[in-house]
Amino acid sequence: MSGPPGVPADAGEFAASLEQIRRRIRPGSEPRIGVGAGWVPIIASLNEKLTAIDPEHSILGVEERYGLLVWDFVSPGGHDQAMQSAIDAAAEEAASCCEICGAPGRLMSRGESGHKWLKTVCPACAQDRGYRPEAVR
Ligand SMILES: [Zn+2]
Structure with missing residues (x-):
């Protein structure tokens, strides 16, 4: 997908x-x-x-x-x-649910600060799409 x-x-x-x-x-x-x-x-x-x-x-x-x-x-x-x-x-x-596939997930991000995309994804979808775990604030 x-x-x-x-x-x-x-x-x-x-x-x-x-x-x-x-x-x-x-x-x-x-x-x-x-x-x-x-x-x-x-x-x-x-x-x-x-x-x-x-x-x-x-x-x-x-x-x-x-x-x-x-x-x-x-x-x-x-x-x-x-x-x-x-x-x-x-x-x-x-x-805590991957928006793409529904598996357990968490908030992750892609890109640099200023051009950052946030998405809740599972580890597999994150890897496919280049998302990394977002630092907990
Ligand atoms: Zn997923």
Whole structure:
């Protein structure tokens, strides 16, 4: 597998969840799920939890930012706190899961400071793509 991360066209058992997530993305926001295939099970399960908390919620964005899972939402039911804790738990799970293949991973980086790319990857994907373990701050 190569190329930029993105949800595969054939998302298998998760296709319905991904479609549901896309439909929740607000008009005006880009209906794009900006995470790699390795995180698809995590966002599918998060979608179920969020839907249970507030069936009317809408999504402003789902993406990987600096190697971390970011999920912005609006909750008309006012369940922001419950939804945010579900998102925080999923983001924590994603932080130790390779975004490319789903194997256990951690935050790694590629490039020099100033032009550094962060991504959560497993050792094998890191080696393939030239990522090195990121120093713990
Ligand atoms: Zn991997």
